[in-house]
Amino acid sequence: MESNKTSSASIAPPFKTEQDSQLTPPQEPQDVTKSSGENNMNKSLSTPSPSLSLKAKGGYLFPLLILILLASVVLSLIIGRYELSPSEAFKILFGLNETTEDLSSLNDTIVIRTLRLPRILLVILSGMGLALCGAAMQGVFRNPLVGPEILGVSSGASFGGVLALSLGFSGGAALIPFSFVFGCGALVLAFFLSRLARQSSTLGLVLAGIVVGGLFGALTGAVTYFADPESRLPGLLYWLMGSFARANPDSVLFLTIVTIASTIPLMGLSWRLNVLSLGDTDAASLGIRVSLLRWAVVILVSLFVAAQVAVSGGVGWVGLVIPHLGRMLVGPDHGRLLPISALLGGIYLLLMDTLARTLAPFEIPIGLMTSLVGTPLFAFFFIKLRGRGWTND
């Protein structure tokens, strides 16, 4: 076998993603093995460190996004309808303020620690989880049009919330359990449906999800239709549009636990997700238990989605679009894509929610914000980055 191997076969570290696309393809001779004399990789051979390093998660982008996230949090704590000077806010944040008996100074502290902080945390967790789950789903289903809602879980959870509200439980105590349970129930339903149809392939799963989602959507419509327009309907409608205004420490704790249980394993599985994204036959031949892995991912994603809808009502768009942005930035390797998407999602949703609670004296529904603002934003990035990550054939 003739090949002109240079003694320093060198590979650039995998996180230098920008340079990859700039390698010029050599003229293709018929002999595929003839290594062209040009060897563009005169960089030092440094095999990538295992995934413990920050760099492996997406190069310089990862720490940058963490910083942006932190900055957004700080900014968001300062911004709001309630007037707070930045210096006051900082003092309160670090516990350096003097609390007087005066109610208005107590209000300062309350706004930061009781109103904004839990809400910001809830929003970040939601955004991170939704984007990460969306990316995982797109990989598992090998389809760019898939979001975490596709299995009907968010419809089920929405219905659970609507049911609780229409029965008169306006407090959070019943809302979250109802919503979460129905969300998980939707997954169980989809599972049995796909079992009955003897289809645990991706298509079977998607179809089952569509059926279940449609079912709960119709039920939600029915409940809304019969709701009393004075006492029940406004609350229902507002819930359906999604809002983080109810954020409190309990819901944050709940969501955090579920987020840990769901996103950590998903990130751990990122390599296997890569393999799974090759296709069922190939993945199976490489040693992946395809059906099992797929269900594991679906269950983890559904747990999160059910919990997320339970704490705030459905928030669309994030899980569908942010992963594309992530893929444009760092490529399809889930080891990088999942963390980066998560950070992007957290930042994005935080930005949207901050606007939603600040632009007007009333709460703008978050779903409205994400889609209105998200669309031009995504278009912009799509044009700029020219859709890397998916192939064009």
Add this chain to the structure above:
Amino acid sequence: MSFLRNITGLLGTWPFLIIYLVAIALMISPTPKHPDRTLQTGRAVTDMTDRTVYIEANTPQTFILTPVLWHYLSVNLDADPVTKLPPYMTKEFTSSVLGSIFPTLLDKSLAFTDFSGPAPISVEEVLEANPDAVLIWNYMVAGLELVNFQGTLQIAADGGDKTKLFNLLGGLTGKEDWVSHIWERFYQERDEVLLGLDNCPQKTRVGILGGAGFNLWGGPSQRYLFNNMLMVCGENVAPQMSAAGGVLNVENLLILDPDVLLLNPYVLDQTDMRVSAIYEDPRFQGLKAVRNRRVYHMPLGASRLEGPVEVPLSMLWLREILNPFNPSNLNLRDKIRETYLDIYGYEVTESQIDTWLRLEENQDSAYYDRFIRTTNGKQ
């Protein structure tokens, strides 16, 4: 060793674990809230969910987030303590007499558009205004409960008991005596209106159109209206409708075929919810009410037709409309004038009365000429 090998990917998620653990740590410690008020510090007021709330100030600054604004004003007679006007109320306010009686209120409007959706006001907005009391729907209190806001007075969203509401308002403003007077006056006025109506030998069948997509009012929150209507011999054709009134098709409407069709009073400016539009609408030509030209747009008045101040007026209006051949000997225009003078000390103009009666819209309908002013101001 092989266990470690199996989890290198998990260990790599440490930045996220840190974020999550920080979130937990931050949320475990109790969040600051408003301290509870006690009897020592304030006077007790009972809200419509029977909760006792302690109000400290004498003239409590009140943030009103429900339509009970009207009732508040009839009790307090002074718009000063009102901190804000909810956005969706502004339009109603400006198109009614109250807008003229209390012009200062308009400056307190939260609206920057005509937005009238169900969105709740942000809690921060309330804290920023720092009111002594907040009047709010019972299903929207989650945010205020979060901060343990002490002045939360909950209003029953389905209407509830009006006496409870007025007791609440009386207690809040310290005008309990005035509230008693209002109720006394109410019973007197109402009895006057009902004079001459013996047992309603014949009931007029009435449908109240909620919207042009058509739904008829029939739900529990409009019970007050139907009870009042019954007293003046009007019968709602759609009492069993679900809360939303259920969306009907033309066939259903034709089957029900009410004698009189009334239009939703809160709809102010929809082109297809005007009397003339109903008369011209080809879908409705088969209706008795359209043929006999007995379609009327209900007056908004200055309140929502449910408080002790306005109900005698709206009942008188209904009586005249529904029993044209058994009118009362009262003059509605006079009564309107009287009411606003008695309660608010305000002299309404003739043109304001016309607006109250929605004269321009209704005057082509049957029997409405009795409400038109004559040259010397009397009927």
Add this chain to the structure above:
Amino acid sequence: MTESQNLLDNAVQGSNLSFFYEPSQWVFQDLNFSFRKGAINAILGLNGCGKTTLLKIILGVLKPKTGTLKRFGETAFVPQIFQAVFSFRALDMVLMGRTRHVGLFSRPSKKDELLALKAMEKLGIENLALRPYPELSGGQRQLVILARALVSEAKILIFDEPSSALDLGNQVLVLRRMRELSRKDSLTVIFTTHMPQQALSIADEVLLMTAQNSFLAGSTEEILTEENLENVYGIEVKLLEVEKDGKKTKALISLFPDV
């Protein structure tokens, strides 16, 4: 593949295998075969005779309806065509071959990366490592997938219609590498093909699937005779032997009757 063959020498063994996708539409029935370790085995047959299905059964992706399949060693698969949905780099693709050695919640280690590079070097394509896989030519892709199969350290390599989409030069290169792998590295090679020439060129043993329930198995010499080929393909063929450098190769020529 006579019965006296020492069973320990087999890499894959199938007995009484049958399969259908739709009930009562059997793809094949009562299939028996065994593939020797270290040998190059070709599965030859008409289009649609079930070759790929048999491959999937051998891989374990499909379960046979009757019979048993025994594998003595791990398998690695080189599919026929491969379209990627995501644009991974060639190195990433090769790395995926290490999946069996990567723990559940882990990622490939440094050692895995080095092995991947070595596999690519062995096939002379290490310069393609950072190129996006979808941008490679058909032949390059095939080699990347071959590298992926190699890096898994599996002893049994299974090819589905190798290089059927390539031009002659690249076809030959791939076939030569397959032979190398068998001879030099003692790997078992199993491949399906509908081109008898490929079997003639490199296969030691052939499983010829003639019709729904019949098949022939044996050494290339035994099975790929003019008579058998004519029966299967229904055309007139001639086999020519060519000798070069002391090595004999058979070539297949199909004869066209004059119109």
